[in-house]
Amino acid sequence: MGRAEIKRFRRDAEEVAAFLRPRLDGKIRVKVISHTDADGIASAAIMARCLYAYNIPFTVKLGRPPSEEDIGQLGAESHDLYIFLDQGSGQMDVINKHLLARGKEVVIIDHHPGPLIDHPRLSFLNPHTCGLSGSIDVSASGATFSVVEQLDLRFRSLLGLAIVGAIGDRQESPFGFTGVNDTLLKRSVDLGLVRESEGLKLTRRSLVPVVECLRTSVRPYLIGLSGNPSSCRSLVDSLEISHSRLISELGSDAEKKLAEAIVYKVGAQASREEFRNTLWGTILTATTDDLVGPKELGEYAALIDACGNMRNPEIGFALATGDGNYQRDALGLLGAYQEQMLRAMEWLVDKLASFKLASNFRYIYAGNDIDSAILGEMISLAIESALIPVEQPVVGMADTVDGFVKVSARATPALVAAGVNLGQAISRAAAAVGGYGGGHDVSAAARIPRNRLEDFVAELDRAMTGWGR
Structure with missing residues (x-):
């Protein structure tokens, strides 16, 4: 994988934008269909912000990859253009049968492999057709951003959401991003939209006090600490850290000491590379107010992902489109999801x-x-x-x-x-x-x-x- 593949991806993104451009005159009805995980929600929010800016009438449906019955029902609706995000490649046959064959127009922006076809009413962007990996080189949100940016540079501020989707899909390795993701991150840093630092990558590190953050940690699951409030309090007390402090407020030295104490506490578990990479690494923080909610992109990904996992993806979507009225609801869902995952991990450790x-x-x-x-x-x-x-x-x-x-x-x-x-x-x-x-x-x-x-x-x-x- 190299520059040639990334250039081809950009050309394909330009072609999708060229397909969309004459259809952004407000005369057609659009339906956006996307997945319910962080990548799907971020993708839908990026596209929705674009369509809203052009005053296009549209509706959004968030759900699992649609079945043939689902797509058949879509074909009976009165929309003119259907935009599939984070899905669609694997449903190409039925999309052709129930939408394209009925005279509907379709855009597919996806990073899953699938048998895409040439059709005059279809435009698609998929990394697999460009020699890139949809697992690590770009997520659906990065692909969606790549299209809308070609429409107008005013959407460049959505770079943070593109990276949120990639983080949510676990596309960041211990060595950073690759492919399109890498170029998007470098641009966001160069433009001053995102700041890089290092620290403990625990979910809710900037949202709840340190003891609670340790107690509910499931990424990684901390044997002897996760689910054990007294053990968490003892560890924090041994470091003379106030229970009310956030990990994000501790400062570099105190945060490193906390990480060392965690490693010592969990023992043999910390000897594995997978654990160390999950515990400590790069923290990406948004520097602007374009994201409503947590500024740390990893936390933001966890937040909207939790909304989907708790079967309320529309709350994550509303937040990602800039509606701050849903922030409290989203944070509540993240807390509930952490508790659910904590119970699941306790079950798994026992089994x-x-x-x-x-x-x-x-x-x-x-x-x-x-x-x-x-x-x-x-x-x-x-x-x-x-x-x-x-x-x-x-x-x-x-x-x-x-x-x-x-x-x-x-x-x-x-x-x-x-x-x-x-x-x-x-x-x-x-x-x-x-x-x-x-x-x-x-x-x-x-x-x-x-x-x-x-x-x-x-x-x-x-x-x-x-x-x-």
Whole structure:
């Protein structure tokens, strides 16, 4: 991956902007369809701010990737242009069948792989068609920003939201960003929109006092501290830090001492690289008032992601579009989500011995113990917190309320470099048992019939045979 691929991506972004430009005259009705995670919400907010600036009538729908039935219903609506964000590439066949074939116009701005087609009423931007990785080089929000910036430089102030989506999709490595993400961050710093520093990367570090921040920490999960208020108080007291202080207020020296104390407390867990990278690293802070809410971009990503995970994505969307009236609601959802994830991580730590080994991956079936909506996040947190060995991909499975099983799979960049492609393997295995799924090489999900769970495990093992060999 190099400059040529990034230049091609920019050219493709210009083409999408050229497709949109003559349609921004207020004469057509637009519907934006986006995902409910931080990247999807940030993408929708960027596009909504653009459409609003042009006085375009539009509606926004936030949800999981639409089924054929969902897209069929979209085709029956009276909108003229449908803009899919953070999804759409994997639904190309049904979009063609139910929208393009009905004379509708479609824009797809996505970072997931999929069989995109040439069509006079379709315009799309996808890093995979440019030789870039949708897992690490650019997220949907970065792609959406790349399009709207081509329309008018006044949208450049939305760079922070583009980076928020990338952080929410875990595209930042211990060594920073790559590809388009790297160029976006450098520009935001050069323009004075974002400031870089180093520190503890604990969620809510600038929102709640230090003891509470440690108690509710799940990224990383701190064995001996997370969920244990007395232990957190003792650690903070040993450093003579006031309980009312925020971590973001401590100053560099005190923050480093706190990090050292955490490492000493958690013991062997801190010897793993995954844990150290999750605990300490780069802090990105917005320097302007374009983002309503926390100024630290990592916290902002966690905030709007929590809204989606708590099934209130519209609150995160309202906040991301600049409506400060929803800040208190969003912060409440983040707190509730932290508590939910804390319980999930406590369950997982208690069940570590329940993980089973297939030939090519490690897996656990949670049944009804874990909400299927947070399953993927729990697996990601377990990896980042060094709770699970990562020499193989990790797969979690949980029952859904409508009688199916949700599957979430995660791998490390090192495993992907060795040949793992979870999106392809999950898609193949799910289809073989009457389900459906897909995703990135490093993370993927599926929905399968509950009575085919054992068959799915066997099919997935078969689909993954041979990686890295």
